[in-house]
Amino acid sequence: MVGNGKRQILREELSMEGLTSKNLQKFFENLLVTGLIKVMKRPYVPVSAFLVGQSLWLISTPMAQSRDIIKTNVVYETGELFELGIQLSYLLLLLAFLGIGTFFVIRQVLVRRELDLSAKELQEQVRSGDADATELFELGAVMLRRKIYPAAIKYLVQAIEKWDGDDQDLAQVYNALGVSYIREGKLAKGITQFETAVKLQPGYVTAWNNLGDAYEKRKDFKAALNAFEEVLLFDPNNKVAIPRRDTLKEQVKMYRDVPVKTKER
Template sequence: MAHLLNTSFASSSQTFGGTPISHRHSSFLVAGAGSTSRLRPRTRAFQESFNFNGVEVVKRPLLCASTFSMGQTLWLISVPFAQASESIKYNAVYEEQVRSGDASATEYFELGAVMLRRKFYPAATKYLLQAIDKWDGDDQDLAQVYNALGVSYVMTGKLEKGITQFETAVKIQPGYVTAWNNLGDAYEKKKEFKSALKAFEEVLLFDPNNKLARPRRDALKEQVDMYRGVPVKSKVKSKEGDFHALSINTKLVPLVF
């Protein structure tokens, strides 16, 4: 369905439109280099590459990687899109099927993916939820819908909901490294560094050479080790009023509030 037939993934080290992807900040993807996911797509094959409103889409047989740039974070989402020259036509067909009530779960997903690429996140969320509600296909394919929904939530600031979708995706498909990468990035944004570290370590269990997860794992491991042993902040009462104090620690370490 959504992103791979022969597990021929878009490498995280390749360039999109001549611009290298930053490994340090790259995240939120649906197909990563060396993924062990065994999803079996069922939609039409795609062949070419095009750029739409600054969103680079790389097309291969049943593989489409779309990047969303937001701040310093690069979100990579692999989704099935229509041929560039016929995208408007296909979108109109999907929308008409939705209006008539004849849209399948796959068509809801494809329309949601189009809305996601266009950054119409509320619409993307709506269609992806409908795809999940109507789903009658393989659970491994369904994991991709949850992953895309997670990205849509996070892009609209609903970080907790996004995390829930990524966790659902990896529960359905434990070897889904791109959802693990997304989960790690979401936890890092939430400043839950131990959980982020665990997610990136899961990626490397399935794909030891994953170029997105390895530098993130290394940086987080160093950070978690540095903050280990920092005392819990406690509230202390004084004559001057309430204030927060830290117990004295012989090892000076930076604190994050």
């Protein structure tokens, strides 16, 4: 009756706590203690204890291995998720670049089409003889944006010859003509147009920037520095003139410190 009672208690422990490695160890420890109590009654106790220990080792070893396998699987799955996240990030970044590139391509196509339509309409007016100075200026500006510089120069010169409006507006025509000459590689003529533009409109910041850039291309660093300083008088926060002014200051100072070699007599 006592043995049956102990076995009933052990069955209740297993059913309440679940079949875990700790419970199994506790279970076999109880069996081992029970067997030791009966050491005087049974002659084969050492063999039973050995069998109990062997059984406990056989059960606990696979459980430990299973825990190691679970840990390894968790680490592996975490690494896969991290790698998947990186791949998704690269994919999204690529899609963003493709979207931006597509936007700019479509925008360029639309701008080009609009310029072509404007040029066609304005050229028809010029051929009919009905184009005034403003329309000639617009056609010259369209040709400049289309990078057809000889045609731009032609129509801008015609616009200046027919101009009967305000001198400050005429300064824009001279500035566009100066850009056309510069793009054609005619630096001296371009500088002349920019100089005329700033004379007609002293606060014309764009023309001053263009003039400073043209002087710098001609290696006239002091004149270029003066042009960018003029820009900053009218626009102190001009993002084009500030870095150019600072760079030219260093260049002017460097050339000022270089001794001039005189010809030997």
